[in-house]
Amino acid sequence: MLHFTKLADIANPQQLLQQALEIKQYPFEKPDLGKNKTLGLVFFNSSLRTRLSSQRAAQNLGLHTIVMNVSADAWQLEFEDGTVMNAGKAEHIREAAPVMAQYCDILGIRAFAGLSDREADYREEILTAFQQFSGVPVISLESATRHPLQSLADWVTIETNKKTERPKVVLTWAPHPRALPQAVGNSFAEWMQVADVDLTITHPPGYELDEVFSAGATIEYDPYKAYAGADFVYAKNWSSFQSYGQVLSQDARWMVDAEKMALTNEAFFMHCLPVRRNVVVADAVIDSPKSLVIEQAGNRTVSAQAVMQAILTH
């Protein structure tokens, strides 16, 4: 069964990219592929882009969609085995997952990191449980440690806009008032491993990503050196992996601004959104013609549709 939760799920990432690029041009070519099938979108956390782009992608394929906001619409779920369920949680994942799969042919799951217990987060308890118990293909709509639909959309964005064969891509940490998961940073680094790019990751000391993800990338603690000659600057905040979930710095000098962008090779600016203006990125950068953030968001439909198409034709 084909799941889509991480790069390793995909046998041929280049092929998936090509299909995505084709869908970007011709989104309405397969209106009956999803006939008589239903996609369930299960949200344990808030969502705007993922919620809308997944529904739009499904509609383009003739796939029905059912949206569940777990906390608002249904019950609290139990994930531990062997517990005596006499407290707040009314349903066990061992029932909830296969039950949802009775009504949905594919399940999309959004479940963020809790950021208090690193091992639990990196075990991907919720996502893994849906894969283990549901019996249907599972699409990650951003899990504790990865956001692969975002990364595939990012890859499409880079492919579409690059001006050199092998562009220099800089993933830069940026400040943020709240502690955020590492998922987008992890996943972007992971997918760039198979893209034809030269990846540099820059952040203050203590913000190193898990090496599983950053393998192959250049780590550069001086943002000025990192930005030099960049073709793409991808900004994202994340909390510390080593001092797990901690905010070690809010140093405003890490904000993406016109001064640092001037060091680049007229780099495009990227961010997965939502973005805090004048904290993560200066107005002057995100409002410039080099900003790709809206196109990037539009490519979320493309990546979702490519993944659904791959699952439906598997």
Place this chain on the structure above:
Amino acid sequence: MLHFTKLADIANPQQLLQQALEIKQYPFEKPDLGKNKTLGLVFFNSSLRTRLSSQRAAQNLGLHTIVMNVSADAWQLEFEDGTVMNAGKAEHIREAAPVMAQYCDILGIRAFAGLSDREADYREEILTAFQQFSGVPVISLESATRHPLQSLADWVTIETNKKTERPKVVLTWAPHPRALPQAVGNSFAEWMQVADVDLTITHPPGYELDEVFSAGATIEYDPYKAYAGADFVYAKNWSSFQSYGQVLSQDARWMVDAEKMALTNEAFFMHCLPVRRNVVVADAVIDSPKSLVIEQAGNRTVSAQAVMQAILTH
């Protein structure tokens, strides 16, 4: 007009069962039956199975669905006549119900028992008001006293799995930390009256269901005697009907466990879900090959589709 709120709404229950069994085999035979029609699903309470299975059933029939979570999406409704509405409730059911019917050709209503006023609950104030004022067919998605879509799905499950002409079916009360409505127990007993089964209901003293529902069933206070020779064991908690809404017992010996299941005729285990593991049923029972809970949940689509089809062709 055909409503579906209780057994008595259905002129020929056997025929409905046969249609459901046919739909279970061939769910996609009538993709245009719901053309240009819309089903409104109105939730006064949380829902997972009902929410998803109703949408799936509607999709299979080409029927559009609109979902309303009353408390989250709209206003508080007033059900009393003649009141001066100068407090918290912004809309009267005398407007809300026919207004919804302007947009929806069928209305599904979920409204649980409050469990504080037995007469009010058993009057079925909310469900009845929608039947009285909306002017369109009303489907109960579980009301204060009944859950007929569940019961029809249960009947389909028993018919599909029974190994003897007239199986012994045991409805057993089981402990639960919270006070729950009698709806599932009532409704299961009611529908078993027209099924070709031998029904035994077992529970501690004080948990007798309203005799309207338990008529024709054997009442057995000793679970060991009840389980003896059973072909199906259907577990469900409910609060007391006589000491209305009270939790009279949390006696763990009423949990469905392997020891009591060993007294049966290799009985199947059934529960409507959500179920609290190791409170209502032991892991060993629900995880055994004799557990039908997932198939039972899957049959919720079947029963919903059979009912919608009956209404659309009435």
Place this chain on the structure above:
Amino acid sequence: MLHFTKLADIANPQQLLQQALEIKQYPFEKPDLGKNKTLGLVFFNSSLRTRLSSQRAAQNLGLHTIVMNVSADAWQLEFEDGTVMNAGKAEHIREAAPVMAQYCDILGIRAFAGLSDREADYREEILTAFQQFSGVPVISLESATRHPLQSLADWVTIETNKKTERPKVVLTWAPHPRALPQAVGNSFAEWMQVADVDLTITHPPGYELDEVFSAGATIEYDPYKAYAGADFVYAKNWSSFQSYGQVLSQDARWMVDAEKMALTNEAFFMHCLPVRRNVVVADAVIDSPKSLVIEQAGNRTVSAQAVMQAILTH
């Protein structure tokens, strides 16, 4: 680009009315007009009629719908320019609006008045921002100062039921326990400027609407004089425009009752709903055969469908 946020957006209101009247008779004539297109419904506030009628109208046109409850489903939005976004708001409208437009071909926006800052409300900050930044047609689902889908539905209702060429229409203020926006009153008065009616607005002193809207109408402070000879009595509460957002009166004598209705030319009763019975209108009036409130609500589908059709064929 065709937006639908106020009367002035429509070049030929009479033509739109005629199209609406035709849709009222034949709602299923254009089932493919919305093919491969998606309508996004974005709710900053609660909704019942608008939520359901917009979805129904879209379904009739083969237009997909995605519903977003902004506060429950996604993040808080920032509308101020140049702010350092290091507090509660996670996304700026400069991203959120064009991002939604990546997935939706038309955006419907509901955003009520805050009622504390008149200038801010009458600037229509949220609605205008979506028009400015999204790049797609925007439909008002009730904004701070107007509710044009309601007004078009009201116009259809009057056209369908009028018994004289140029009926006398009375818009009467009515008491209410809470402070409500002026949107429905403003918008009704605005649209009646192009309808072939004789409009009288009656309310206690201090409840004058902005003259932009009430221009051309007779203002009458004595409800008895206003009701005399009326063909339609349209009731609505609003808070003061001059003493902005204040409740200046809860005088129960302004309730629409049988006594005042007896002064009319057997007038029809209208209200946009939800309505508080025996506060805004007496049971005897809303329950009488002259009450049009349910038909009026049904015409919300008609007006929404006419507007979507106009946008899709623009």
